[in-house]
Amino acid sequence: MRQMRCQPYERFDKFYEGEEFADALFTELVPWGKDQTFTGLTHGTPKGAHTPHGWGFLEHHEGFMQACSVWLDGVADGPGMWASTMNGVEQCGYGTWVQGKRHGYFALVKEGGTYIEEYETGELKRRIKWRKDKLHTKCSRCGMLFVPLANTAEEKFCRYHISKPDYDGRYPCCGALHAVNPRGCATSMHVEPLPDPPKGRRGGGRVSVFSFLDALCVLVPACFVSAMGCKGARNP
Incomplete structure (x- = not known):
């Protein structure tokens, strides 16, 4: 799929210069949901002072990330991707959200295979095995699956701790507890295994x-x- 080979959005696309996003400003790692942060364009709404609105990505501290080209008042509403290492399982997917729900075709990548899923307003209708995954590799630093061709410096989705946790389970680089925030205090490009x-x-x-x-x-x-x-x- 073409989505796998490119970034989920372009920050400076003229689309975001439209009237719909006139009051949206860039914010980084602002709280949005339980144990989650958002980085991207936001604006103030009754939902919060930094409501996702425009391009951006949502991160859960236990190892989940959702990047979408369009968020509207806090809800994903456009093409994008997600990746997860939660519960020690690496997987990722590509498709389109409509009003916060998966809709249409998604590509799911896990356990070395690629599957095609079909959704209707968030409900999974079917899943078929497509082919062996030959595009993705596992980041040797943060553990997420990524496509090297789409791993550019414009978007640094790799989040990691600079230091390993000490005997108390706390990271000396930032002071966070591993049990509370294992996702990392630094960002960079993903790293391929040597x-x-x-x-x-x-x-x-x-x-x-x-x-x-x-x-x-x-x-x-x-x-x-x-x-x-x-x-x-x-x-x-």
């Missing part, structure tokens, strides 16, 4: 400087690596 070294290769072999820098591009957020001249580094 390829395994060729079998039979022992220490002592020469590694080029360019190969070393390319590895850093995978391990270090792009905003730190781009200044080093790595191949493929993207400026945030």
Whole structure:
């Protein structure tokens, strides 16, 4: 599907310059729902001072993210995607929401396969197995499934803690308890697993400087690596 190969929205699309979003402003990590935060365009309504309205994505602290090209007064109402690592299960999906409910065809990716789902105003009508998933990989840092081609610096959906939790289960990087906020205090691009070294290769072999820098591009957020001249580094 085309949705898998591109970002769920473009922040500076002229669509958001219309009268409908004239009073919408960018906000980041504002509370929206229980244990959830929203990042994107919002405006004030009786529902709250920062009601999602425009592009943006919703995050649950236990590992769920929903990104949609259009939110209207707090409700998803357009094409987008979701990804989850809740309960230790990695899966994601692509489709369209209408007034907050899934409607039409969705692509569900889980357990190495892609399934086509059909919804009618939020009700699942059918699901069929489509094909083996060859696009997604698992982020080695946050654990979410992502498509490398759509992993750009414009939208940094990878959320992680800089430090591991201490003996009290608290992250020293931000002070959050793992049981309360395992989702992370920093954002960056997703990270692909490093390829395994060729079998039979022992220490002592020469590694080029360019190969070393390319590895850093995978391990270090792009905003730190781009200044080093790595191949493929993207400026945030």
